[in-house]
Amino acid sequence: YKEAAHLLNDALSIREKTLGKDHPAVAATLNNLAVLYGKRGKYKEAEPLCKRALEIREIVLGKDHPDVAKQLNNLALLCQNQGKYEEVEYYYCRALEIYESCLGPDDPNVAKTKNNLASCYLKQGxxxxxxxxxxxxxxxxxxxxxxxxxxxxxxxxxxxxxxxxxxxxxxxxxxxxxxxxxxxxxxxxxxxxxxxxxxxxxxxxxxxxxxxxxxxxxxxxxxxxxxxxxxxxxxxxxxxDGTERRRSLGGSVKYENATDGSEEVSMGVEWSGDGSGTLQRSSSLGKIRDVIRRSSEMLVKKLQGNGPLEPRNTR
Missing domain, CATH: 1.25.40.10 (Tetratricopeptide repeat domain)
Structure with a gap:
């Protein structure tokens, strides 16, 4: 995990310098880093990264794009583990509105988000x-x-x-x-x-x-x-009906791939039902490593002039 975090932070620094701080690839790296921190239980460190990725996607794609909804789901997931249910409810409701308006009521993401929102309601009684x-x-x-x-x-x-x-x-x-x-x-x-x-x-x-x-x-x-x-x-x-419930929710939420061409970690997240309030490790760590390795290799090639450099975002 430490090695992966170092690689992602290095990739983030390089992409910000070469592509600009508001580039979709920067948002993808921020998201991957947030996912990694989330898997380690570092929710407070992950949340601002996820929020920044959301801001970039809203700037680049607009506030009603499906990729924005995916980022909202990720952010809600992090907030839910911290017991920030008002924020969780807001993020899920926003994501649901985007999915329904852009993809229609029968899109699988609509049902998934409704289930996530329902889990938030259950936690609040x-x-x-x-x-x-x-x-x-x-x-x-x-x-x-x-x-x-x-x-x-x-x-x-x-x-x-x-x-x-x-x-x-x-x-x-x-x-x-x-x-x-x-x-x-x-x-x-x-x-x-x-x-x-x-x-x-x-x-x-x-x-x-x-x-x-x-x-x-x-x-x-x-x-x-x-x-x-x-x-x-x-x-x-x-x-x-107690006002405070500490058992965490077991759910299936995926960090989806973006449609902007950036490679992002796609992984299932399980909320432990044993009261620990932590994310369980899964076999998806191999997926994280693969994505980081490929991203690092591409960055090195681009910086050495052996590959096409992505256009800089001038926004």
């Missing part, structure tokens, strides 16, 4: 707000797959009501779970949302509804969609 977002994700996925029919969460709540009535439903699950049987969930985010909303239903005492969604998620996974790094909301929900 805003269960109703989180529930609304989870239902929006599932409804959109259902409408896209089958058209205007009742989504799975409606069936789950219907089963919950019938379980409490005198005429408790005795029909097999399949009558209510056609969505789980027929629909191959195309996104780990949707499967994760099923589990998250199921955990939230359990928190509310809606056990029948929770079991419906959980079985739906299991059936979907058996069809070949096995989500990686699922959000661990159960730990949060078990803690009650």
């Amino acid at each position: 805003k269960y109703k707000d989180a529930e609304v977002l989870y239902k929006e994700i599932l409804t959109r996925a259902h409408v896209k797959e089958f058209g205007s029919v009742d989504p799975i969460w409606m069936h789950a709540e219907e089963r919950e009501e019938m379980s409490k009535s005198k005429h408790r439903d005795s029909a097999p699950y399949a009558e209510y779970g056609g969505w789980a049987t027929d629909c191959k969930v195309s996104s780990p985010t949707v499967n994760t949302t099923l589990r998250n909303l199921g955990a939230l239903y359990r928190r509310q005492g809606k056990l029948e509804a929770a079991e419906t969604l959980e079985e739906c998620a299991v059936r979907s996974r058996r069809q070949g969609i096995d989500p990686i790094n699922q959000t661990k909301v159960v730990e949060i929900l078990k803690e009650g």
Whole structure:
């Protein structure tokens, strides 16, 4: 990690001198350095780097560009681990607005960002707000797959009501779970949302509804969609309504590649559910090393005159 940090800092210094401080390649290096610090648990050091990368992208690309939304997601992730939930909420809401307006409501980034925002609401005890977002994700996925029919969460709540009535439903699950049987969930985010909303239903005492969604998620996974790094909301929900919750959130968030041609680290980040509040190390360290090595080699070639130098940003 120390070697990687030194290389990235050297690359940052060189790029600032040769390309200008507002060049997209500088933003990419800042982002990579922020990712590295984040993986080491140095969130306070990572945050200003991520903010500077955001400022550059807003200047170069405009405030409504999808790459700006990606940087907002990264920044929200760092702030969330520091418990800065008001800032987290602001960054995720902004990112969500950009994705929806630029890429449309069915873009995978919309569902991912809604899930991230819902996790922020859960950390603050805003269960109703989180529930609304989870239902929006599932409804959109259902409408896209089958058209205007009742989504799975409606069936789950219907089963919950019938379980409490005198005429408790005795029909097999399949009558209510056609969505789980027929629909191959195309996104780990949707499967994760099923589990998250199921955990939230359990928190509310809606056990029948929770079991419906959980079985739906299991059936979907058996069809070949096995989500990686699922959000661990159960730990949060078990803690009650205290004003301060220290358990960190397990989630899947990627530092995406930019569209400006710069090479950036793309890596999954897991929020530990053991109360440590730290990012877990993953095999993605090899990816970080590869990116740094290639970037360093390209910089050396350019400075030696063996490669085309990127145009300097005069903004």
